Amino acid sequence: MNNPLCHVRYLCIETGIQLNVTDNNTLAVIEINSPPVNAISQQLRAELLILFQSLASQDLHSVLLTCTGRTFVAGADIKEMDTEPLEPHLPELIATIVRFPKPVIAALHGTVLGGGLELALACDYRLAVSKTKLGLPEVNLGIIPGAGGTLRLMNLIGVKAAIEFACTGKPQNADEWLNTALIHKLVHKGDLTEQALSFCRQLTLTESKQNTEADFSIQGQYIDWDSTEKRVKRLAKGVEAPALLLNEIKAIYSLGLSFEHALKRQRRLFLQLRDSDQAKALRYAFFTEKKNQKLATSTSSTRTINTVGVVGAGNMGVGIARCFIDAGMDLIWIEQTEEALLRGMDNLRKGYQSKITKGHMTEQDLDDKMQLVKGSTVYDRLAPCDLVVEAAFEDLEVKKIIFKALDQHCKDSAILATNTSYLDINSIAKVTSRPDQVVGLHFFSPAHVMKLIEIVRAENTADDVIKTMLALGVKLRKYPVEVGVCFGFAANRMYTRYGREIQQMLLEGNSIVAIDEAMTSFGMAMGPLTVQDLSGIDIGYQARAKQADKPYDLGYFRPSASMVENGRLGRKTQAGFYQYLASGEKVESQEAQLLVDNEAKKLSIIPHRLTAEAIQQRAMLALVSEGLLIIDEGIVNDISLLDIIWLHGYGFPRFKGGPMYWGAKLGCADIDEKLQLLRHQYSADIWPEVTLSNLK
Numbered sequence: 001m002n003n004p005l006c007h008v009r010y011l012c013i014e015t016g017i018q019l020n021v022t023d024n025n026t027l028a029v030i031e032i033n034s035p036p037v038n039a040i041s042q043q044l045r046a047e048l049l050i051l052f053q054s055l056a057s058q059d060l061h062s063v064l065l066t067c068t069g070r071t072f073v074a075g076a077d078i079k080e081m082d083t084e085p086l087e088p089h090l091p092e093l094i095a096t097i098v099r100f101p102k103p104v105i106a107a108l109h110g111t112v113l114g115g116g117l118e119l120a121l122a123c124d125y126r127l128a129v130s131k132t133k134l135g136l137p138e139v140n141l142g143i144i145p146g147a148g149g150t151l152r153l154m155n156l157i158g159v160k161a162a163i164e165f166a167c168t169g170k171p172q173n174a175d176e177w178l179n180t181a182l183i184h185k186l187v188h189k190g191d192l193t194e195q196a197l198s199f200c201r202q203l204t205l206t207e208s209k210q211n212t213e214a215d216f217s218i219q220g221q222y223i224d225w226d227s228t229e230k231r232v233k234r235l236a237k238g239v240e241a242p243a244l245l246l247n248e249i250k251a252i253y254s255l256g257l258s259f260e261h262a263l264k265r266q267r268r269l270f271l272q273l274r275d276s277d278q279a280k281a282l283r284y285a286f287f288t289e290k291k292n293q294k295l296a297t298s299t300s301s302t303r304t305i306n307t308v309g310v311v312g313a314g315n316m317g318v319g320i321a322r323c324f325i326d327a328g329m330d331l332i333w334i335e336q337t338e339e340a341l342l343r344g345m346d347n348l349r350k351g352y353q354s355k356i357t358k359g360h361m362t363e364q365d366l367d368d369k370m371q372l373v374k375g376s377t378v379y380d381r382l383a384p385c386d387l388v389v390e391a392a393f394e395d396l397e398v399k400k401i402i403f404k405a406l407d408q409h410c411k412d413s414a415i416l417a418t419n420t421s422y423l424d425i426n427s428i429a430k431v432t433s434r435p436d437q438v439v440g441l442h443f444f445s446p447a448h449v450m451k452l453i454e455i456v457r458a459e460n461t462a463d464d465v466i467k468t469m470l471a472l473g474v475k476l477r478k479y480p481v482e483v484g485v486c487f488g489f490a491a492n493r494m495y496t497r498y499g500r501e502i503q504q505m506l507l508e509g510n511s512i513v514a515i516d517e518a519m520t521s522f523g524m525a526m527g528p529l530t531v532q533d534l535s536g537i538d539i540g541y542q543a544r545a546k547q548a549d550k551p552y553d554l555g556y557f558r559p560s561a562s563m564v565e566n567g568r569l570g571r572k573t574q575a576g577f578y579q580y581l582a583s584g585e586k587v588e589s590q591e592a593q594l595l596v597d598n599e600a601k602k603l604s605i606i607p608h609r610l611t612a613e614a615i616q617q618r619a620m621l622a623l624v625s626e627g628l629l630i631i632d633e634g635i636v637n638d639i640s641l642l643d644i645i646w647l648h649g650y651g652f653p654r655f656k657g658g659p660m661y662w663g664a665k666l667g668c669a670d671i672d673e674k675l676q677l678l679r680h681q682y683s684a685d686i687w688p689e690v691t692l693s694n695l696k
């Protein structure tokens, strides 16, 4: 604090809490400085509690609560949630602030989340820097607000709005809440603390104290509970906490519970959920993602990438171009013909137009974005590019021709990347004079939506090229994962193994519908056979045909092959593993099931029907087994990256953490026993020996 009238009364080095007093000792300013995000840890709670307790007896006019650094308190310290809850608990601190005899004012900036918002709601007044984000994101961690945040919001802004905050977990802009009981003043420019101090000074003693608990009242709003529940469940994607919280809110609303009673019930549910498997997995996912982002950006030896070239304006090329444009980078876009280029530009525009229609973008934004793009049919134009990404179709010879041309026309320092999903990047690198600057950048379709990007290190790729690509991945707001060269790299290789097991289970007499239902009830965003229909069954069929040296793949994939050979390519032909009506609705297909059954007969496969749980387990064991093989071969060097791949590339349920987390939870001994059984039942080629101790 720079106010010359202030005197520092107290400073705790460990928690970074500082108490200053000003205005002749009548205005106390408590400042929290606990980087990176002022998460409210046990120590912080304890310090704040002592401060408020000791200030209560002093002759003050008011207290200002503020934070330094990038944000106000961004929540309870999530790291503490894997241990027993430690006293003092947040509700105790909050109760002390609510009962504090003089007004307490919170000055907010950054991301005021979870316990941070609960703390702010305990105060009598809230000022916020314009665009501050306010949120109760607890449900994203499989828990609910545990210190009365939902109740206080119900009281201050109504039940509907509280449901929106607490059951969807989506942060909202403070500006939208100005002049409500949530936000009393916005700060557009100037120093927040200075303006908060003058706000405090203007408070008269008669108007100043609020009481959200004694005045707890939530009557008078109509809520369509059925449709609200449907929406909340849909957004929750299998996480139980949002619907449980909604039930609580409904009970409070319909039974007219007191604040105290309602808080007790919510606290109980919070503690119960905190220890649930879902919450543990979601915390694992949170910290695994943070670790990934930190690793990807923690290096200084990266090159500068300002201008990017993209070769190819097909579907993948359009998505990739959009990633760079959205990151504000200059783009040079190459296609073979003017016609193909214009088609790509048109598709790019159409993608943005749909955002304009939904009100997520303006025409001016579109113009600004299109200004970044320059199209051409000649490679010479790529000369200024620091990076060129090739997004032509999946053919090794075509890619080699392109890379020869890129090597010739791009500046010496340019990094050359291929977006191949399967092909051998080493042999692509060899056709250039700069194999150390050739790398794989494997985007997932649709490239501008999917958060995963594989950074493929070829035999000779230089370290600084990998580091530059990892940092670029974060800049593109993706999760970049470094992988080595093998067929399908890490992601598609695991996906192929998963698909192969699904096909085997089909051949063993488990129906199309039973398998899809088992996997969606496990939590996968879509059943594996529905996914095949959606992406086109012929795509995998053609890729496997090129891999005829892997005969077991061909045998295993007979159900898919049979679909293709009978013209059932998936949704695009209105028929695949399912039938598709003119309305687009998906229905079961006896014809498809018959094709599968015939294949099983031809291969003399003994039926082996499984329960839904056994189907899920076989599919997961296949993923764990392939993942461990990938680790053993050194294709990926950190097992948690395989979970990132599945969370962000294949719609794996976040509340299950990822396949390797699933395996680790089951435990090495259990996994070993199950893999041995499968090895015995099938073969060691399909279920090879792997180093189980890597599961952690």
Ligand code: 3H9
Binding pocket: 036, 037, 039, 074, 075, 076, 077, 078, 079, 090, 091, 111, 113, 114, 115, 116, 118, 137, 138, 141, 144, 145, 146, 147, 287, 290, 291, 293, 294
């Ligand atoms: C809660 O509050 C429950 C209550 O109801 C209590 C009831 C009793 N704890 O993301 P970043 C770390 S539940 C501990 O890279 P950004 C993060 O791991 C909580 N650590 O920065 C990273 O560490 P490192 C509700 C946390 O600017 C560093 O901070 N709150 C926490 O891109 C920087 O993070 C939430 O769910 C935390 N709460 O984004 C908020 N938050 O440097 C979760 C962050 O070692 N957090 N860290 O890798 C976020 O959404 C983002 O981190 C935030 C900042 C938007 C705050």
